[in-house]
Amino acid sequence: MALMQDYDIVMGLEIHAELATKTKVFCSCKNEFGDEPNTNTCPVCTGMPGSLPILNKRAVELAIKAGLAFGSSISKYTVFERKNYFYPDLSKAYQISQLVYPLNLGGGIRLDSGKFIRLNRIHLEEDAGKLTHISKAVGTFVDYNRGGTPLIEMVTEPDFTSAEEVIEFLKRVREILVFEDIAKCKMEQGGLRCDVNLSVKKKGSTELGTRTEMKNLNSFKSVQRAIEYEAKRQIELVSSGEEVVQETRKWDDDKGKSLSMRTKEEAQDYRYFPDPDLHALKISDEDIAKIRSEMTMLPEERRAMYQSAFGLPKYDAEILTTSKYISDYFENCVKLYNNPKKISNWIMVDLLKIVKDQGKDQDDIEFPVSEQDLVAIIKMVEEKLIGKNLGLELLEKIIIKREDPMQLAKSLGMLVTISDEEILALLKKLKAENEKVSIDYKSDPEKISGFIVGYVMKNTGGKANSLKVKSLICEVFEK
Ligand SMILES: [Zn+2]
Known part of the structure; x- marks a missing residue:
């Protein structure tokens, strides 16, 4: 494919992440995935006439936290606007979003290569309901449970030039949002979705080509495949003298290709205007300081610390920072017993195996033994009071019986007794x-x-x- 090398790919992203609040953004309905359809709804989130929205403070705090985590500047004045359009998953016929005065401006992430990907903005908005198309004969079902779920939309500048950069960026975004308890980012549940704007241009040219937008990609793999497909499609069009049509395209992961959804001529004018039911929001330095105080050390900084201060290999540092829970657990153990490598081994090899055998999802992992008890067992093994294999057996017994490790080892005759x-x-x-x-x-x-x-x-x-x-x-x- 000599052809591909003659062109540059230019991409920008719009990422939607559902915020980890207990309730929706403008009403007190539960924000919960997987409940019986249309049970978490009320007149506000279904947009019944006369109902009034009340802003969920936690949603604003989490959106600001996202801004802080990605280095954005937090707006002191922010406005909610109505984005008007009709679609069956939106019974209100408008979505409350932000256009002119978004909550966070700027920021970005530095990739491993050193390249900085700029964020244009991170704003707060609400999600729509969910349509499930069954068949022509049966029709389509609608579930409004998701309607009114708080979302942040992260919009990047068109700084990406390869699918690999996009994937690295998305993984880092996901990691930070999960680590800071901003969003759960369950991609298979639609908790993190990505739209990719893509255009191609002759290598070295400064003139941008016509771009297309691919909507709602919800796995890293489909993002990668969709980008590769679309770049190839556009390059083939341009190189054979045809034009790329500005349009929105839908990626079909089963068929491995994208299809046109709507062209620019059909594009809607959303007639944004400030929502008259919601005040403009003023955010003080105290508000921001309070949210900043909730923040934790980010995974990247922790990895660096584990390698420099604890002398752990990069591999260990990466495994131990797959979730905030695991990372905190490890650090608590090190505070109790300054032997990071031994603790790392027990967590990575033994504890993680035990919880994975129970079929736990990586993000939901919680260890069934306290830091104190784990450290007590590790110390017993290191001081040769008990052999490693019996130490592991003791760990498994502690998980079931929840007793003091030393007492249990004594009562089970596990301690070293041979003269x-x-x-x-x-x-x-x-x-x-x-x-x-x-x-x-x-x-x-x-x-x-x-x-x-x-x-x-x-x-x-x-x-x-x-x-x-x-x-x-x-x-x-x-x-
Ligand atoms: Zn509601």
């Missing part, structure tokens, strides 16, 4: 039974010691102190 004499007897027995061990010991004592320790552990039910065993080996085998 030096018993260890020496076992070593002598091994020497007598297995001549090869002595020969191997003479050629490379270090290499065979693991086998010998394993033999003693196996024959004591794991209750010998492995360090002790190691120190006693020479007494038997060097004679």
Whole structure:
């Protein structure tokens, strides 16, 4: 495809994220995914005549928090406007959004390459209901539960030149929104959706081509595929002398192609105007300071700290920052016991395996053992009071029984109880039974010691102190 290389791709994004509030943005209906259709509705969110919206303060706070997290400047004065259009999923016939005075302006994210992707704005608006098309014969169902859910819309400048940049950006946005408890971003539930504006131009040219908009992409994979498809389609059109039509296109993930939804001629004039039922909002420095005080250290900063201050490998740092919960849990453990690498191993290898076996979603993971109890077990293993395998068994028992680890280990007879004499007897027995061990010991004592320790552990039910065993080996085998 020499052709592709002759063109630059230019892209901008509009990202919608549903805010993690308990209730909707202008009424007290529950903001909950998956409930029985049309049960979380009221006259306000369905737009019945005479009903009046009341702004959800938490939604505004979360939207401001998003602005702070992405380095936007927070507007001191912001206005809600009505965006008027008719569609069956919008029973009000207008959406409350922001046009002229959005809540947050500017900001952005620096990609790993060092390139800065600029945000134009982050504003607050409400979501529409959801249509489910069954068939021509049966028709279409509408569920207004989602109508009135608070959304932030993040609009970027047209700074992207590849699908990889878009995906990296989206992943970082998702990570930050989830980490700060701003949005849950469950993509499969539509909690984070992305529109991609895309145009192509001759390499090096400063003149932008005609752009198309692809709507509501809700997985990283469909974003990637849709971009690749659309870029190829536009380049083929332009290079064969045809024109790209400015239009909105819908990506069909099953068919692997996009279809025209509406062209510019059909584009609607939304007749935005300030919502007369809602006051303009004034935001004070105190409001902003209060929200800022709620913020946590962002995942990127934590990864850097884990590597520099705790000396962890990059891999560990990445796994431990997959959610704020895991990250906080790890840091709490380190505060109790300053042995970050050992704690990291137990969390990454053992605890995460236990919760994943229970089928938990990465973002919903909570560990079934307290930081104090986990650290108590790790310390017992490190101080050789208990073998590693028995330590793991103890962990599993603590999860079920929720008892004090030391007490439980004692009552179950898990602690190291084997005397030096018993260890020496076992070593002598091994020497007598297995001549090869002595020969191997003479050629490379270090290499065979693991086998010998394993033999003693196996024959004591794991209750010998492995360090002790190691120190006693020479007494038997060097004679
Ligand atoms: Zn409602």
